[in-house]
Amino acid sequence: MLRKRATIATDPVAFEAFYRRHVDAVTRFLARRVNDPHDVADLVAEVFVAVLDSGRTYRAELGSEIAWLYGIARKTISAERRRAFKQHRLTDRVSGRRPLDTDDLARLEERIDAERHARQALEAMAGLPDGERAVLELVVLDRLTVAEAALALGIRQGAAKVRLHRARRTLRSLPFVMDGASG
Template sequence: MRRKQAKIATDAVAFEAFYRRHVDGITRFLARRIDDPHTVADLVADVFLAVFDSAHTYRPRLGSEVAWLYGVARNTLSAERRRALRESQLTDRVSRRRPLDTDDIARLEERIDAEQPARRAFEAMAGLPEGERAVLELVVIDQLTVTEAAAALRIRSGTAMVRLHRARRTLKELPLVMEGTTG
């Protein structure tokens, strides 16, 4: 698996295959958290650029390819949120975006609309401690296993299971919370 990761940094065909395998999942991950199609498109590109730049850091013993990728996506999203907090004017944000054509915007708006229930779940989860919320998001919303979520968050599987249990107990009235994988 490590060889496969290192290969995407040097082999355009391998990188394209990796991208095609995961672009929809990463787009869904970001569309659940961001409601602007321009930002979603930019962050998807940023995630795969970060993957390309850091493929040599992937260690299979620390988790699956998917867990590593979602860790990169979470880091990219966190960096974007920090950047957005520092932004002082909306016009500044708009001026740095690459223009999207009508089809791109329509597809991203459809994706954002489809993720509306997940965004409502995020609002309900906002009161949870960060650690519990992060595990719950990755397992319930993004459909990672508890083991993959633990690897993405760089915590032990047992810790992830405890956090997931606490989060589910707190939000037991929210039907979506009880869904997701447990292994």
């Protein structure tokens, strides 16, 4: 499998198959965290460009492809938010968006609407410490195992379990908190 991953950066057919296998999951992940369909489309593209640049870093023995992709997506969102903040400080509006056709826009708006409840859950988790919130998001909203969440965050599995326990204890009155993988 590791050899297969290395080829996605150099083999267009392998990359296309990888893209088709995971584009919906990555789009859902981003639509839960971003309200603007243009931004979702741009971030999806950035995630897969990053895959091309870092295809050699995937290690199958450490976790699933989707956990690896969610880690890339989290870093992509963070980088975009830092960039937007810097640009916002310099200008009143962000420019340079590429136009989406009507079908693309409609699909992304449907996806964003479908993820409305997940965004509400993210808002409820906003008061948690960053590490606890990140593990809870990946396990409850993105349906990763604790081991996969640890991989996506670059932390040890034991640390992820502790953070998940603390987050669930803090938010135990919310029904969604106990959903998701436990191990």
